[in-house]
Every structure is written in structure tokens, then in C-alpha cells.
Amino acid sequence: MKTAVTLCRVAEAAAGPFVFHDELPIGFAKAKQHGFDAVELFLPSAHEVSVAEIKQLQEQHGLLIAAVGTGAGMVKHGLTLTDADPAIRQKALEFILELVDFGGQLDAPAILGSMQGRSSAAVPHETALSYLANALKVISARAVEHNVKFIYEPLNRYETNLFNRSSDATAFLVKHQLDNVTLLADFFHMNIEEASMEQALAENIAHIGHIHFADSNRRAMGFGHSDYKPLLLLLHQLGYAGYLSAEILPLPTADEAAAQFIQSTIL
Secondary structure, three states: OEEEEEEEOOHHHOOOOOOEOOOHHHHHHHHHHHOOOEEEEEOOOOOOOOHHHHHHHHHHHOOEEEEEEOOHHHHOOOOOOOOOOHHHHHHHHHHHHHHHHHHHOOOOOEEEOHHHOOOOOOOOHHHHHHHHHHHHHHHHHHHHHOOOOEEEOOOOOOOOOOOOOHHHHHHHHHHOOOOOEEEEEEHHHHHHHOOOHHHHHHHHHHHEEEEEOOOOOOOOOOOOOOOHHHHHHHHHHHOOOOEEEEOOOOOOOHHHHHHHHHHHOOO
């Protein structure tokens, strides 16, 4: 397994679960200093920084790009794939496709989290799911062009009512033959929604391509009450070879959170 740390450049997400909010050269340097293998980028858009600049920072610090988040589309622009307004759905799709293209040039997948949206009185549940499936087919096809996966993240019930549990999301991907879409297992969300995190991981490991390794309080593992060592051992036993990414709160400080995260990934 490899480690990654979140670098956020979205002002509207200043209070979010991202470790470093510095300018990217500083964020890359801090990631390297703490011993991470990669960074996970959370940018305002695909146009915030050039691919060439990211590649230069990668080469300078010897870091990979684990993934590119799309959540700024929601927190900054209010865009979701399941909005009642077709014009907004189209803008959301275009925003994500641009980030798929951006990440693809860095051999990195993009992540769909908050931009999935939710069903509502204006958009019944089955309608919302059809919007999601249709969008994922388009996005997945674009990701294939770059030879990367696309990552879909089930969220907890307070953030979406589409998919909250890994098995339900897996069944949806299989039903719609979304073979190039992989799941993000976020331990913070799973701690809320899964009856057994061990069972959820074991049953869905073939579809899990990325992990947000966060404690029950969204802080670094060991700073909450999760019994995480058995989960880490299980991932080893299941042969998970993807990233453990630090989408965690920068508490008590960003550097202390980063150091604790690295320590928590050691069996």
C-alpha cells in the first residue's frame, strides 16, 4: 500500500478535511518531508494550475499524484450531477470531465464525491440514480481514453441519499456495467454507515481502488476511537495495493496530523 496526503487550494473548503492548504510548492515539500508517496489534489478547477507545473513539482520532490478531487464543483460552484436543472447537470459533467482530462495527463484518476448530489422532491430517487448512471458512463469513457480509472465515493447519509454503503454502490456499478469505475472506501463514512467495516471491505475489495484512511472523528487514525489496526491488517491480507490517503482534518496542527497519519499506516 502507498500513502497520499491531501493538498487543498479551494478557499471555500478551508475548514474541510484536508491536511495542507498551502501554495502547491509548499504542500509538495511538506508531503515529501513527512514521507508520503503521493499527493491527492483538491483544486478549484482544472485550470488553476498547469499540468506542466504539477509535473515539475512531482519531479522535484519525487511524488506521485494519487488522485484529483472534483468537490470544488459543489462547494465552490454549487454543481451536482443530479440537479433538477439540466443546464446545471451539464455544467457539472463538463467540470468533472475537465478534471478527468487534467488528472489523466498525470496518470491519476479523478474522484466523484459531493458532486454526485442527492435525490429530492424535485428529483425522485430513481431519477437521480438514472442521472448518476448516465453521467458515470460518459465520465468513465473519458477516463478510459487516458488509461485511468474513475473513482466513485459512497458518502454518509448526511451528505447524500444516493449510496451510503459499499455493497450497494458496488451493485450499482455492476448493474450498469461501469467496469472502469472503482470505489473509494472512506473509513469516516464507513464508520457511520457500515454494520461491519471488516465485512464491507472483504466483500467489496475487488471494486475498491482508493481509501481515505480517517478516524471516527475525521482526524488522523489514532486520534479518534476507531480500532484501525485490524482493518489495516485485513487490507494487507486482502492484497489491497492502492493508496491510503489522508483526507483528514489538520488537527491539532497540519504537521502533527501528517506525522500521525504516517505512523498509523505502519503495522
